[in-house]
Amino acid sequence: MSTGPRIHVAADFSVGGDVVLPEGPARHVARVLRLGEGAPVRLFDGAGLEARAVLVEAGRKRVVARIEAVEAGRGESPLAVYLGQAISKGDRMDYAIQKAVELGVAAITPLYTEHGDVRLKGEREAKKHAHWQAVAASACEQCGRAVVPTVHPPRPLAEWLDERHEALRLVLHPGTARALEQVDPPADAALLIGPEGGLSSAEVEAATAAGFSPLSLGPRILRTETAPVVALSLLQHRFGDLR
Incomplete structure (x- = not known):
């Protein structure tokens, strides 16, 4: 997976699709990390999927990431x-x-x-x-x-x-x-x-x-x-x- 912040977004991931970041993560990405268009981010849906994405919009009120790849997440214990x-x-x-x-x-x-x-x-x-x-x-x-x-x-x-x-x-x-x-x-x-x-x-x-x-x-x-x-x-x- 690419570098960049890792963000939980409860959304459907599809390659080429756009995901609007929730208010909290959007504020962190745009105002704290000061990431702009083209910056890589990693998204996960909370149900087992990871996505590699890139920011296509990074304004003060709206941050949008475009999905480039989707894969199964890792890190779950067998127990x-x-x-x-x-x-x-x-x-x-x-x-x-x-x-x-x-x-x-x-x-x-x-x-x-x-x-x-x-x-x-x-x-x-x-x-x-x-x-x-x-x-x-x-x-x-x-x-x-x-x-x-x-x-x-x-x-x-x-x-x-x-x-x-x-x-x-x-x-x-x-x-x-x-x-x-x-x-x-x-x-x-x-x-x-x-x-x-x-x-x-x-x-x-x-x-x-x-x-x-x-x-x-x-x-x-x-x-x-x-x-x-x-x-x-x-x-x-x-x-x-x-x-």
Whole structure:
């Protein structure tokens, strides 16, 4: 693929076709990077396609790229990991989502848990959900993935547990044995990360009843935004594309 900024555009790619860049990326390309007509860019549709393109219009109000070539994207892990991440405050959730995407997660569900101290409702929840999905798309621009993982709307932990069917299901729980050594390579996996205050004993029991095995990440207690980075790294090294 050509050099140039990598931009997520949810559009149909066809060779010779023109794509109008969304407002945010257009502003970045024209005003921050100061790229003009003829500059190369790379586009990805979020569903698996990459495109090599060139700018044919680069005004202050409108930026248009013309598609020169289309190909299948790269960077997807052979292991599909579905992350249930307890919602945390401020930038911590952004960090967890960003790094999970970089480490190849297939989808993320923000979870309301007993000890979690974040409760979102109505318009505030919708805005935060849209923000988290944008964080995932931005992470894909940086790390080279052509598929943007879905960030599902926040939901209670019990609902997420009821829908789990992955071959390998893991819940982070300090002080327990590691659960990866004797496991055959699974087709997919579910990973549950609790909040800063940890999952309650009832929530751990509910996860165990839903087929989850406890996973310890060593003698130190990790922050809720650090835990998915370490756990996903272990999973990708053991079963995915970091081997």
